[in-house]
Amino acid sequence: MLGRRALCSLLRPSVSSVRVGGSGAVAGRRGFADNTPATATDAAHQDFITAWKKVAPNMEPPKTPLTFMKPRPVVPGSIPTKLTINFVLPYQVELSSKEVDMVIVPATTGQMGILPGHVATIAELKPGLLSVHEGSDVNKYFVSSGFAFIHANSYTDIIAVEAVPLDKIDREQVQKGLAEYTQKLSSASTDLERAEAQIGIEFHSTLNASLSG
Amino acid sequence: MASAFLRREARRLGSLTASGTLKALTGSPWPQSAIHQTQELPAFGSRTISTQIVRNRMKSVKSIQKITKAMKMVASSKLRAIQIKTENSRGLWQPFTALIRDVPGISVKKNVFLIVTSDKGLCGGINSTSVKISKTFAKLESGPEKEPKYIVLGEKGKSILQRDSSKDISLSVGEMQKNPINFTQVSMLVDDILKNVEFDAVRIIFNRFQSIVSFVPTVSTILSAEVAEKESEAGGTLGDLDSYEIEGSETKAEVLQNLSEFHIVCALFNACLESSCSEQGARMSAMDSSSRNAGEMLDRLTLSYNRTRQASITTELSEIISGAAALTG
Numbered sequence: 001m002l003g004r005r006a007l008c009s010l011l012r013p014s015v016s017s018v019r020v021g022g023s024g025a026v027a028g029r030r031g032f033a034d035n036t037p038a039t040a041t042d043a044a045h046q047d048f049i050t051a052w053k054k055v056a057p058n059m060e061p062p063k064t065p066l067t068f069m070k071p072r073p074v075v076p077g078s079i080p081t082k083l084t085i086n087f088v089l090p091y092q093v094e095l096s097s098k099e100v101d102m103v104i105v106p107a108t109t110g111q112m113g114i115l116p117g118h119v120a121t122i123a124e125l126k127p128g129l130l131s132v133h134e135g136s137d138v139n140k141y142f143v144s145s146g147f148a149f150i151h152a153n154s155y156t157d158i159i160a161v162e163a164v165p166l167d168k169i170d171r172e173q174v175q176k177g178l179a180e181y182t183q184k185l186s187s188a189s190t191d192l193e194r195a196e197a198q199i200g201i202e203f204h205s206t207l208n209a210s211l212s213g
Numbered sequence: 214m215a216s217a218f219l220r221r222e223a224r225r226l227g228s229l230t231a232s233g234t235l236k237a238l239t240g241s242p243w244p245q246s247a248i249h250q251t252q253e254l255p256a257f258g259s260r261t262i263s264t265q266i267v268r269n270r271m272k273s274v275k276s277i278q279k280i281t282k283a284m285k286m287v288a289s290s291k292l293r294a295i296q297i298k299t300e301n302s303r304g305l306w307q308p309f310t311a312l313i314r315d316v317p318g319i320s321v322k323k324n325v326f327l328i329v330t331s332d333k334g335l336c337g338g339i340n341s342t343s344v345k346i347s348k349t350f351a352k353l354e355s356g357p358e359k360e361p362k363y364i365v366l367g368e369k370g371k372s373i374l375q376r377d378s379s380k381d382i383s384l385s386v387g388e389m390q391k392n393p394i395n396f397t398q399v400s401m402l403v404d405d406i407l408k409n410v411e412f413d414a415v416r417i418i419f420n421r422f423q424s425i426v427s428f429v430p431t432v433s434t435i436l437s438a439e440v441a442e443k444e445s446e447a448g449g450t451l452g453d454l455d456s457y458e459i460e461g462s463e464t465k466a467e468v469l470q471n472l473s474e475f476h477i478v479c480a481l482f483n484a485c486l487e488s489s490c491s492e493q494g495a496r497m498s499a500m501d502s503s504s505r506n507a508g509e510m511l512d513r514l515t516l517s518y519n520r521t522r523q524a525s526i527t528t529e530l531s532e533i534i535s536g537a538a539a540l541t542g
Contacts, residue, residue, distance in 0.1 A: 048317050056349040062418065062430040064315045065306060065480075072311050086308060090396040090482055093304035107460050122312070123460035124468055147475060149312050152456070157308030159479065161396065 075152045079117035085132070085156045087141075089163055094141075095132070102133040103156060105148045116154045123148040125160065127203055129210035140166040142210055171211055178204040264525070267518040271511060278507035284335070285500035292425070292493035298394075299422060299486040305479045306433070312457075313441065313476075317434045321413035324354050325362045325383075327406075327481065329419040329488040330370030332390055337495035339420045339428055340369040346430050347418050348378075364406060366485070383410050390489060399482045407474060413440045417480055422490035426498060431487075433480045438470040 045064070052061040085103055087095040103114045106128025125146045132139040146160030181200030188194040326347045330340040351361035363378065365371045365385040374382055384406060392398070414436050420428040436444065442465070459465045 044316050044319075051353055052349070055353045059345065059349060060430075062317075062346050062432040063421070064317050064431065065310045065433050066315050068421070068431075069307055069310055086304065088304040088308065090302055090305055090479070091298070092301040096304060108463070109460060112460060120457045121460045122457050122468060122472065124463070124471060147308075147472060149308055149457075151311065155311070157311065159305065159308055159475070 072151070072155060073153050076154075080154045081116060083114060083116045083118075083154050083156060085158065087130075087132075087158045087160075087163070089160055094163060098132075098134075100132050100134045103158070104129075104131045104133070105158060106130060106143065107148070112148075114148075114150055114156055118150050118154070118156075120152045121148075121150045123150070125158075127206050129166075130158070130160075130163065140210075142166055142169060142207060166211065169207065169211060174204055174207050174211060178208060264518060264521050267514055267521060271514045271518065274507050274511050274514060278504050278511065281500045281504040281507060285497050285504065288493045288496040288500060292490060292497065295393075295486065295490050295493065296422070299483075299490045302483045302486050306476075306483050309476045309479065313436070315434050317416070317432055319414060319434060319436065319440075319444075320354060320359075321436070321440055322359055323362070323411060323413040324351070324359065325364060325410055325412040325415045326350060327364045327415055327417045327484075328366065328370045328374075329417065329481075329484050330365065330367035330373075331489070331492040332368045332387060333492075334369060335496055335499060336492045337499045339491055339495045340367070341373060342430050343418050343420060344370055344373045346432070347416075350416065350418070350432070351378075351381075362410065362412070364410065366402075389485065394482070394485050394489065396478070396482055399485060400478045403474065403478045403481060407477075413437050415477060417477075417484045419484040419488040420491035421487045422494060425494045428491040428495060433484065435473065435476050435480060438466060438473045441473060442466065442469055 045066070049061050052059075082099040082101065083103060085095055085098055085100055086093075087098075101115075105112050105114065105123065106125055107123040108126045111128070112123060125143060125148055127144050128142070130141045130143045132141075141163045142165075143158075143160040144162040146158065148159075149157045151157075178201065181197050181204060185194065185197035185201060188197050328343050328347050330343055347363065354361060361381060362383045363374055363381050364383060365374060366389055368387050371382070371385045371387070386402060389398075414434060417433040417435070419431060419433075421431040423429050459468050
């Protein structure tokens with residue numbers, strides 16, 4: 001997984017806006033009741049609570065993340081018209097429960113398009129271009145690695161370590177980086193240096209391709 | 214506690230003032246017995262020393278109050294900064310919980326408890342709560358061939374655990390808060406953990422930040438790839454995991470492995486942020502109550518100081534007047 005520093009060096013010197021407002025929807029008020037559709041989990045949770053009470057009757061059992069999450073809708077009978085996506089990063093929630101038409105993610109096997117009604121999938125992502133299609137406007141991001149989960153109810157979660165909107169990336173820096181890493185590969189002496197240089201080249205060429213494509 | 218201190222003060226005062234002023238002091242709230250339990254009275258006229266003692270005491274209490282107020286301000290400013298980061302990171306673990314539900318009661322052979330605590334003290338009871346919960350968990354999951362292992366983040370947790378389960382601590386990490394917490398740091402930490410510790414299920418125990426006055430102990434259970442695969446094939450709570458297709462050139466096992474590692478990093482990142490938020494909030498409220506206590510103590514000391522001062526003035530006056538009356542009449 002590629003880290004933050006690699007991407008930071010390519011950002012244009014302009015200040016990137018902090019998008020905190022959107023996070024309120026998901027990260028803010030959450031219901032306490034655990035009404036997820038899987039009854040098996042409820043039963044398991046109840047067993048846990050009874051077992052806890054036996055061992056430590058005076059201590060409150062700790063809460064689990066399930067209590068703090070908004071419940072997800074059940075799998076609908078027919079294919080829904082829109083895809084709902086959550087796009088999260090460690091430092092902010094880019095998109096939360098946004099209804100879109102299509103999402104193209106850079107999976108390890110290549111660009112994968114996700115439409116409503118897609119079969120449930122777990123996809124590993126490699127660095128590349130992520131585009132969100134809503135009607136006629138397209139939002140493009142460059143993501144470092146991560147995962148994409150497509151659930152049966154047309155909910156898609158995309159988790160990436162870093163994501164940058166394409167217009168914030170400086171083209172000349174990308175070219176410079178590519179040249180620098182190509183030069184490093186030719187002058188590499190140890191396996192480690194060669195591997196690092198190769199990673200750098202692959203990354204920069206992908207960036208280049210997504211900027212132009 | 215404050216009244217015991219005042220009783221001690223009264224004893225010290227009583228030992229220094231003349232017996233005549235003792236009668237004046239008995240009108241005060243201190244019980245008479247406390248004052249009469251004095252040591253031998255010093256020479257007459259040594260009245261200024263008692264006010265000196267009280268004045269010193271007042272100075273030290275005032276400086277304590279200033280320090281605790283300053284600590285509260287520092288904690289509140291740190292809290293504000295880190296609260297934004299925490300709220301932003303809350304979306305990170307939700308996709309994983311939506312995919313692989315959280316089953317805290319799952320029983321596996323190798324349990325590892327990752328406790329997130331603070332490095333510095335003076336933050337209320339949050340560290341001891343986390344450690345208590347993890348110990349109860351260990352008892353819950355105990356049995357034949359099940360050995361619990363602890364990984365402690367933070368010095369305070371380590372010192373509490375070392376008292377009785379030092380042999381179970383497999384890894385302890387300190388000085389997490391020296392630099393602001395970031396994802397790379399946490400991923401390197403998890404890398405380290407995965408290399409050194411074998412586990413079937415790791416439970417991250419931390420205090421989730423609900424509000425400045427409420428911190429909820431939370432436990433996040435993450436299974437290793439093999440256990441997750443076994444459970445999903447067996448059906449039950451993780452049954453839907455099997456229905457997901459794996460998109461990728463690697464096998465299902467490799468993807469599940471990467472998934473579980475990524476899950477741990479994300480959950481731990483969020484846990485560290487929440488825990489440090491709770492620490493700052495708890496420190497704020499602890500420092501606030503201690504500065505309030507210092508203020509109350511200061512009030513009581515001021516009262517006693519004034520009474521002592523006035524009593525000594527009265528004594529002087531009465532002596533002068535009685536002396537003058539003896540001369541003239």
